[in-house]
Amino acid sequence: MHDIAYNLITGKHNEVNRLTKQALDDGFQANTILDDGLIAGMAIVGIKFRDNIIFVPEVLVAARAMKAGMTHLEPILSASGIEPMGTIIMGTVKGDLHDIGKNLCIMMLRGSGFVVHDLGVDTKPDEFIDAVMEHGAEILGMSALLTTTMPNMGKTIEAFEEAGLRDTVKIMLGGAPLTQEFADDMGADAYGGNAIACVDLAKAFIAEGAMPEAS
Known part of the structure; x- marks a missing residue:
């Protein structure tokens, strides 16, 4: 080993x-x-x-x-049916084609035992919603590198609220221009400054029982 x-x-x-x-x-x-x-x-x-x-x-x-x-x-x-640590949907938001940071996070998450479904770049709000529903994901991670696409994170979170699904998933935001304050303003559950923080946040969410059924 x-x-x-x-x-x-x-x-x-x-x-x-x-x-x-x-x-x-x-x-x-x-x-x-x-x-x-x-x-x-x-x-x-x-x-x-x-x-x-x-x-x-x-x-x-x-x-x-x-x-x-x-x-x-x-x-x-x-x-063998070994349970993964959790299921995470990851994607870069609509209008943004940057994915190195997102891909790093995905590598580290998979390396920690999570199942990660990568939606790629330029992901629309309804694509995030469909993926969360299809895979029963506990966590959604969104990435953006352009200040012009950052508001699409908020639009995606609003779409989850309108669909009545906001309470079913923890939402993490990341990307070079983002801050904790921005994530708070958008209504996200967390902000991660790097791939290590991303993994730590995901583990913390699973530990506290991100799944609604766990309560």
């Missing part, structure tokens, strides 16, 4: 691919490989990124390595 984590941190996706397959062949459980290998490695990547020891390119390379390992594990985990 240490070898898998190490190769993930250093971005050697071919090695992660080989070692994950080998670990399964050697009789290790898929969730053990996920927790002690891939997630353990991605956690270190997250800390290094937070502390400015590594930067976006290194994180993306590590995320590619994680994906290589997950190719082997996902079918097994799905078949």
Whole structure:
């Protein structure tokens, strides 16, 4: 497991691919490989990124390595019915085509055990609503990089209110020009300044029982 984590941190996706397959062949459980290998490695990547020891390119390379390992594990985990930590919908808002920050958040969330459905860029309010309904997501994450598209976050939240669904989902906002004050003004549940904050917020929401049925 240490070898898998190490190769993930250093971005050697071919090695992660080989070692994950080998670990399964050697009789290790898929969730053990996920927790002690891939997630353990991605956690270190997250800390290094937070502390400015590594930067976006290194994180993306590590995320590619994680994906290589997950190719082997996902079918097994799905078949065995292991519950994911939670389900999250992510997308960049209407009119905005920037996705590096969003993609970083998705990599880190998946690396922490969340199921994430990525709606991509230029996402309309009703597309967010449809995805939350379809997947029964507890959390919605919206991203924007342009100040001109930031108000579309508020419009999406209003659309959830009009549909009577606002209380069914926790809404997180992120993006370089955003602030906590802006997120509060838009009526969001949280603001995350980076991918690490995004994961911490998602974990906190799940811990407090974001699902209405949990109450």
